[in-house]
Amino acid sequence: MTAPAEKPRLSREHMLDLLKQMIRIRRFEDKCYELYTQEKIRGFMHLYDGEEAVAVGIIPLLEKRDRIVATYREHGQALVRGVPMTTVMAEMYGKQEGCSHGRGGSMHLFDQATNFYGGNAIVGGGLPLSIGLALADHIQRSDIVTTCFFGDGAVAEGEFHESMNLAALWGLPVLFVCENNLYAMGTALAISESETNIQQKAACYRMASEAVDGMDVIAVEAAGRRAIHAVRESGKPYFLECRTYRFRAHSMFDAQLYRDKAEVDAWRKKGPIMHLQGWLQANQMIHPEDVPHMEADIDAEIAEAIAFAEAGTWEPVEQLTRFTYAESIFPANR
Amino acid sequence: MQQATTQSGIIDTSYREAVREAIRDAIKRDERVFLMGEDIGRYGGCYAVTKGLLAELGPERIRDTPLSESGFTGAGIGAAMAGMRPIVELMTVNFSLLALDQILNTAATVRHMSGNQCGVPLVIRMATGAGRQLAAQHSHSLEGWYAHIPGLKVLTPATLEDARGMLWTALEDPDPVLIFENVMLYNMTGKLATDAGPVGIDKAAVRRTGRDISLITYGGSLWKTIEAATALAAQGIEAEVIDLRSLRPLDDATIMTSVTKTRRAVIVDEGWRSGSLAAEVGMRIVEQAFWALDAPIGRVCSEEVPIPYPSHLESAAIPQTPKIVAAVKAALGRP
Ligand SMILES: Cc1ncc(C[n+]2csc(CCOP(=O)(O)OP(=O)(O)O)c2C)c(N)n1
Ligand SMILES: [Mg+2]
Numbered sequence: 240m241t242a243p244a245e246k247p248r249l250s251r252e253h254m255l256d257l258l259k260q261m262i263r264i265r266r267f268e269d270k271c272y273e274l275y276t277q278e279k280i281r282g283f284m285h286l287y288d289g290e291e292a293v294a295v296g297i298i299p300l301l302e303k304r305d306r307i308v309a310t311y312r313e314h315g316q317a318l319v320r321g322v323p324m325t326t327v328m329a330e331m332y333g334k335q336e337g338c339s340h341g342r343g344g345s346m347h348l349f350d351q352a353t354n355f356y357g358g359n360a361i362v363g364g365g366l367p368l369s370i371g372l373a374l375a376d377h378i379q380r381s382d383i384v385t386t387c388f389f390g391d392g393a394v395a396e397g398e399f400h401e402s403m404n405l406a407a408l409w410g411l412p413v414l415f416v417c418e419n420n421l422y423a424m425g426t427a428l429a430i431s432e433s434e435t436n437i438q439q440k441a442a443c444y445r446m447a448s449e450a451v452d453g454m455d456v457i458a459v460e461a462a463g464r465r466a467i468h469a470v471r472e473s474g475k476p477y478f479l480e481c482r483t484y485r486f487r488a489h490s491m492f493d494a495q496l497y498r499d500k501a502e503v504d505a506w507r508k509k510g511p512i513m514h515l516q517g518w519l520q521a522n523q524m525i526h527p528e529d530v531p532h533m534e535a536d537i538d539a540e541i542a543e544a545i546a547f548a549e550a551g552t553w554e555p556v557e558q559l560t561r562f563t564y565a566e567s568i569f570p571a572n573r
Numbered sequence: 574m575q576q577a578t579t580q581s582g583i584i585d586t587s588y589r590e591a592v593r594e595a596i597r598d599a600i601k602r603d604e605r606v607f608l609m610g611e612d613i614g615r616y617g618g619c620y621a622v623t624k625g626l627l628a629e630l631g632p633e634r635i636r637d638t639p640l641s642e643s644g645f646t647g648a649g650i651g652a653a654m655a656g657m658r659p660i661v662e663l664m665t666v667n668f669s670l671l672a673l674d675q676i677l678n679t680a681a682t683v684r685h686m687s688g689n690q691c692g693v694p695l696v697i698r699m700a701t702g703a704g705r706q707l708a709a710q711h712s713h714s715l716e717g718w719y720a721h722i723p724g725l726k727v728l729t730p731a732t733l734e735d736a737r738g739m740l741w742t743a744l745e746d747p748d749p750v751l752i753f754e755n756v757m758l759y760n761m762t763g764k765l766a767t768d769a770g771p772v773g774i775d776k777a778a779v780r781r782t783g784r785d786i787s788l789i790t791y792g793g794s795l796w797k798t799i800e801a802a803t804a805l806a807a808q809g810i811e812a813e814v815i816d817l818r819s820l821r822p823l824d825d826a827t828i829m830t831s832v833t834k835t836r837r838a839v840i841v842d843e844g845w846r847s848g849s850l851a852a853e854v855g856m857r858i859v860e861q862a863f864w865a866l867d868a869p870i871g872r873v874c875s876e877e878v879p880i881p882y883p884s885h886l887e888s889a890a891i892p893q894t895p896k897i898v899a900a901v902k903a904a905l906g907r908p
Contacts, residue, residue, distance in 0.1 A: 281706040281882075281884065282706035282708060282882060283707055283708075283711065284709050310637075315740060333706075333882050333883030333884070333886075334883075341881075342708075342709070342879075342881045342882055342883075342886075343708055343709070343882055344706070344708050344883075346707075346708060346710075346711075347708055347709070347710075347882070359710070360623050360707075360708065360710040360711055361667070361668070361671075361710055362640050363640065363671075364710075392639070392640045393640065394669070395639035395641045396640050396642075397643055397644070397671075398671075406613055417819065423611075423612075423639075423640055424612045424616050424619070424638065425609070425612050425615045425616025425617070426611065426612055426615065426616065426637055426640075427615075430615070430637055430639075431639040431640070432639065469851045492619075493616075494616065494617065496616065496617050496624075497615040497616050525755035549638070553703065553883060553885060554883065554886065556885060556886065556889045557877055559881070559886055559889050559890060560876055560877055560878040561878075562878075563877065563878045563879065
């Protein structure tokens, strides 16, 4: 980004694009849920339902050369970044046409073409990685920004604090995006943190920071623009806490014993899609046919992705030990 | 420690419930015992092992922790040194890597470094193993790796009796004990005596007797090995199946007695083959029973690859019954 462009862009076209990107993630994941119950998708699967405004508000602001590090809850990030829905879906199926050759599945989406560095299923594990990516860019005097997404739970890990310190100490171009959805599996923030204001943690590392309503995509986008501009101009890290909520279970194995349905329902009313749609209606920026049109487009894309995944192929078992080293220095099964 | 087999009654239970009962029993038995770990309380345990225990036993005894594996494992070590008997649950072996420093550099060394002034009577439980399509970062089997470390004891309960009985014995041990619960066993159901209680942890168990070959295994692979032995019996091959139960220390005597009798051995281990526990067991057989052997020792281990997500590749990566059968036939020179 060259212009600071502090003011939010509120054109109808842009607003509808944000809405469409959020609906695209939502509908894709609704389908994934269905496919999971049909056992097309297996293993652990974590849905982004409720948190779409974070990825949609931030990722489109990044340049093509910028880098992204995400967690196991990363379908939304991958889709917004431009990893094709076809290869994402094939990956969820475990087919070799998937973006990680089928080896990773839902939690390990990788895509070199879009500088998408995964899909890390170890909580906090992506943070030190983002420091290294940014260190390389720093040494090479580039203006690339590395954006690292992680949850509120990760903030309790040592790796979070080590990464924050290193980024600030060495002046590395990292945008830390904490997706604070108030829970780490069943552990509420207040049970996990002595200081529940996560944004404040940046201060003790002398890092610029901001907290934003993560259910409001316009606010996230405005904050994201400030943050990315600051990182790109200064080469220094920035901490952005997005306050959001996950509507669904943590993964497909969660009975949700730790929260009331009423709490979830109350948050649903503040959902990012409803929020933006309501705002557009109130400002007469949306026509009744807009959303059905978007949904039709999106559903066609999803149908194509499913067809792609279904038509995909299983990697032959003879290739089991591939991708362990750059070249197969060990003969198979040695 | 006696095996509790007095027949006051038999119940239908599961491995998961047996572990839960062991935790409940230990906490009720000894006021110094408490459990801490991630999502063990309000969430009910990532594999539902501790479901209901928070309501029953309260937050002092069932302590939810933040995502701070190194921190709370270290806290368990400290609390153990100061007179408590903590059980630390590390969710899975995959996340134990974030606590590896505390386990290896503190828990395993303190007794020695302090010239026996301090000990660490701590129990660390964790789930282990592949088989649920959880991909490379969530499918490790590193128990053999931990068995490399002097100062630790490493247990691998594979039966309901051991799931129920090993915990208390481990808590009574003056040194750190790691208990590995294979994820594929939690749903295993079966019969258990109502008065099942503590079991010994220093002997391997012969789970099936046979004259033709010794199959040496542990944990989740035990049942695949027994299945292989049953299939082999139909073809006239009688395999003896040894459940190691403890990977450190290893019960050499039981292994050598069996191998000396059968003169052949295949080791089944879900760890990767290179530098595996299977390698250690094999080498001990070579050292102690070489002259009794009639054939090279065989091994069925995981393939040398991170565990892939797709089902067919995951299955091919870890030991399976047909591979065990094939290894036995190779050792016997049978088609
Ligand atoms: C080091 C580590 N410990 C434990 C886990 C198990 N686990 C997976 S997700 C999760 C909760 C993480 O919560 P948070 O960081 O807030 O992200 P969210 O799932 O809410 O997006 C836990 C405990 C893990 N994957 N990695
Ligand atoms: Mg969270």
